[in-house]
Amino acid sequence: MLVVWDSTTGTPVRTYLDPHPNGVAFMDLSRDNQYIVTLGADTDQTMSLWDWTNEKEEGPICSVQFLRTETYQNQFWIKFNPDKNHEIVSNGKARVLFHSWTTQSSKFETYSPSVEPRDFSHPDKFKIGYTKTVYIPGGETAVTGTEDGDILVWDQSVLVSGIGDNNQKRLIKVVSLTNNSSINILMTVDDQYLVCGD
Numbered sequence: 001m002l003v004v005w006d007s008t009t010g011t012p013v014r015t016y017l018d019p020h021p022n023g024v025a026f027m028d029l030s031r032d033n034q035y036i037v038t039l040g041a042d043t044d045q046t047m048s049l050w051d052w053t054n055e056k057e058e059g060p061i062c063s064v065q066f067l068r069t070e071t072y073q074n075q076f077w078i079k080f081n082p083d084k085n086h087e088i089v090s091n092g093k094a095r096v097l098f099h100s101w102t103t104q105s106s107k108f109e110t111y112s113p114s115v116e117p118r119d120f121s122h123p124d125k126f127k128i129g130y131t132k133t134v135y136i137p138g139g140e141t142a143v144t145g146t147e148d149g150d151i152l153v154w155d156q157s158v159l160v161s162g163i164g165d166n167n168q169k170r171l172i173k174v175v176s177l178t179n180n181s182s183i184n185i186l187m188t189v190d191d192q193y194l195v196c197g198d
């Protein structure tokens with residue numbers, strides 16, 4: 001089940017039965033508390049968006065399924081852009097996915113920026129798994145931690161030589177924070193600070 005609780009009274013205010021066939025693997029709540037996004041623990045993984053405040057909506061308002069054959073599979077982290085409910089980022093160990101949606105469509109627009117071995121200080125770091133991705137509040141930037149202590153910085157594409165599409169993010173730099181230590185905690189505090197930890 002997917003249940004929304006009133007934290008002051010301890011009572012459930014909205015319940016969805018069987019939101020994903022094998023349960024919810026991960027979820028996030030939008031900053032204004034209107035939307036919930038979930039990643040299913042399905043064999044063919046599903047991502048769904050719920051407007052739990054709209055009592056007329058019995059199911060997700062937007063969904064996408066990642067087939068087993070796609071590199072998009074095995075997403076284990078998901079996060080809203082705190083400034084824009086219509087932007088969501090998710091990642092697995094090998095791919096970062098940026099998703100967007102509109103109230104006029106029941107589908108997500110999804111893309112995964114390219115990353116090359118040459119983007120890293122050493123080519124072997126290219127194979128190191130990702131941990132978590134968050135948006136930096138107040139802008140378009142997102143950052144992803146790795147299991148080897150790097151931070152990947154994503155920002156708007158500049159349409160040069162066909163690199164990316166308008167409004168899509170691309171990798172702009174890789175920052176090495178630690179050596180051989182995983183970045184397992186990524187969060188923003190007071191819309192100003194990025195906190196990293198292992």
